[in-house]
Amino acid sequence: MDKPRLWTRDFISIAITNFLVFTAFFYLLVTLPIYAIQKLHGDESEAGLITTVFLIASILTRLFAGKWFEKAEKHVVFISSLLVLFTASILYFIPQSLTGLLILRFFHGIGFGMATTSTGAIVADLIPESRKGEGMGYYGLTLNLAMAIGPFLGLTVMQQTGTNVMFIINVFCALFALVAGLLVKLPKKASMPEKVIERKTNMKFGGYLENSAIPVSLVSAFFGMIYSGIISFVSIYAKEQSLVEAGGYFFVVYAVVLLISRPFTGKWYDLFGANIIIYPAILCFGVGTFLLSISNTSLLFLTSAAFIGVGWGTMFPSFQTIAIQVAPPKKKTLATATFLTIYDFGFGIGSFIFGIAAAKFNHGTLYFYCSFLIIIGIGIYYLLHGRKPSHSIVKS
Template identity: 30%
Template sequence: MESKTKLWTKDYIFLLIGSIFLYVGFMVFMPTLPTQIIKLGGSQVEASLAVGVFSVVALLMRSISGSWNDRFGSKMLILIGFLILIATTASFYISTVVLALLAVRFIQGAGWGISTTSIATGVSAIVPPNRTGEGIGFYGLTTALGMSLAPVVAILIMNYFSFNTLITFALVILVGTFLLLSQVRIKQEKVKKTGKIQLFEKTALLPAFLCLLMAIPLGGIQTFMMVYGTEIHVENTWIYFLGQAITILLSRLFAGRLYDTKGHFVVVVPGVFAMILGILLLSFATGAWMLFFAALAFGLGYGMTQPALQALTIDRAAPENKGAANGTFLSGMDIGMAIGSFGLSIVATYSNYAVMYRSAILALVLFLVIYWMVFRKTK
């Protein structure tokens, strides 16, 4: 009985560590690759494509690899995804023209889609059923933490070293993580092999759409924070991501257990309100400390809401469809990040970045309306 309820196994811990380093090793290029493209003579549109092109192929690969996870097991897919990421990251050394960088980024999206979906599915297979909220919550912590730490590391490396140094850093991280995850054992659910690829899991569509709405402001923050810092005359924008990482960590002290004992309603609703408060503070920021306090609020809300939604996705899916469910859910994240990067930039073009962030609150208001209408009777 103990083995069925034990959460902190070696394999679970390795997957959590691997998830943090995966997000750091990949996300360091989110705020820096657009800058590198402009340095090579690319336009603002081409710089924006650095964010968008990988999202397109990642979305497709999530849909396919979720079903592959259910059929062939997560470990093999994790390692294949990492090999693609390692090869494409190394290719950045020799990609000295804009078109080459964008082509590599496109292929890199395949590795990203496969590896993230497969790690999420592996975690779902290892977590005990009665500790889903806690287990998926700590996994959600690793993804959010990696996304918060990556810009801090990337900005510091670019400020003091070079883009090639950043590539080397990412390669060391990815290769080390590949070796770590090669030691993981993940039990595979027995499923019927129908020969059909399940592109999405129906039970995950609603949580995925809510995740999409939540990811829109996050995409704007991840992509435009350095530019926003220039607008409000703050150089040390990395302090925002540091604050975000702190409260994401703190949220794990209570959010997962609260999900398991009280349900998702008492986690998600306060979490979304905290995100709205964080964005409001961000949009009125005039200095580094205001950025930091905005990050504390947004990070707390995101650290509560995203893992709760993912745990809800796993709870709603049949055991043999967890891979497809994870793929569907994470696809919502990719689409939301892409909308946040491209759509919000249009708002900023015709106004400013402060107004852009305030407009992103509309996505969270729509989130609350839909969530309340669907789940108010099943708290």
């Protein structure tokens, strides 16, 4: 019997849309802090707030996105989110102050929260049930590619051109994402508004979160706080260390190592369980952060990127997999939303805290202390999940 088709026009279009949305996200994530400091004369705490405000808007939007799916078709919410992203991208030419930029970032974050929630819901409808794992694996690669291309493109453009070109490219990313999104057509059954099954429960805040996924989500949020300081400020740190060219290749090395290691770490996770793969990954993440803190050559700087790529590139999908596996079969989608919401909260808070701390300490010192926080995180993981036997995971 032939397998149902995976690589349909709709699946390819939604994958391209997701890639462009996240490319623009990472593109601005590494360039806007530099823009805020150099062009708008802000300090590093304000630069960190640029990311925090964006993610707060995204988190709040994601919490209520499920309700919007109940009242409107997924495709309507999806296209609306891409229109918000496109509009926000055009408006980046206007703000001449940090206050104006922060307001725009909040508006942009609303679109991002809508888009990432709706793309995740739509791609689940488009992938045949018998090829879910394969399809989601390919779909997840779009995020990995965006993680490499976005920062590299952003830093290269800032170094060789200027902010106007930087914002023009951002507009084109949003425009092409909208065009790709318009090509997506959902099956009729997937386009219908979802029924409200438990209205009383969903009216409570607890209805927005899956309790079983909260512990490992808190672990991911803790490490996400540290990771946010790396990804948001590594370009500024590279400039401080006179490693500007290496700074542009940091994310390329990171992503290449991540893509090479992902097939192996994924198989080891399935064969030996989460703990066997996560503890070494945390150590790699800690070693990479420590090497980053003492980087004074391009070789050391890029070596740190390789360790961080293996470490974080293994930790994050493993934590997300745990969050899904521990949830009851009917709560897998809610568990995913819970994981991403709590993680985004940690990432956003971490970026702000790191920005404040960077105003008093140099980045190398902060990365040095962060490497020890990562080691402490081993104990946090053990207490919240690592001590649980593998048979405690709920199988779908």
